[in-house]
Ligand SMILES: O=C(O)COP(=O)(O)O
């Protein structure tokens with residue numbers, strides 16, 4: 735069976751499409767890992783392996799910093815100072831080695847040209863998200879960008895998705911969430927929003943396809959264009 739045979743049941747009326755950023759639209763892993771290890775250097779901690787550092791990405795920057803600094807043993811640190819260190823390093827690095835996944839720009843432009851309303855719902859802070867949207871030439875495409883610090887809560891809670899849809903004047907019945915992690919799937923489920931998942935991204939170190947085996951109603955794709963294929967002409 736090919737993955738493209740899984741088509742979201744809600745697709746005929748889909749008008750609004752919400753995208754996760756890290757691991758779905760953009761492979762930000764090299765820059766995130768470099769920033770994590772630069773942060774660790776500030777605390778005289780040795781670098782983490784790529785996979786270990788990447789497994790800490792998913793629940794926003796404060797959670798990432800907490801996991802990165804307490805990996806080996808508990809460490810008491812000032813969270814504002816640690817965030818300032820992380821932000822300084824990540825601003826310096828952000829975008830350098832980040833690449834869009836195959837087909838992303840082409841599909842986003844095609845969906846937009848077709849009249850779909852597009853939004854981003856990411857746990858990444860706004861200050862790192864907006865420069866990436868600009869770098870990849872996507873600024874005119876999104877009618878809502880909800881980041882990890884837009885509200886006081888983040889995915890896997892449903893509020894960020896619902897907030898984006900309200901900014902897009904769209905109903906949850908007409909919406910699709912496209913993500914790479916259980917945080918996206920859980921947020922979509924809680925919002926009662928249709929969802930498709932890409933398996934090439936980051937799911938906090940766990941294969942997302944395995945995690946979704948008990949949720950057969952959520953289609954899993956390995957290719958961005960195939961995941962959106964049924965919404966294109
Ligand atoms: O920054 C994170 O923790 C994850 O970001 P994402 O929600 O775009 O995957």
Ligand SMILES: [Mg+2]
Pocket residue numbers: 754755756757758913914915935936
């Ligand atoms: Mg993601």
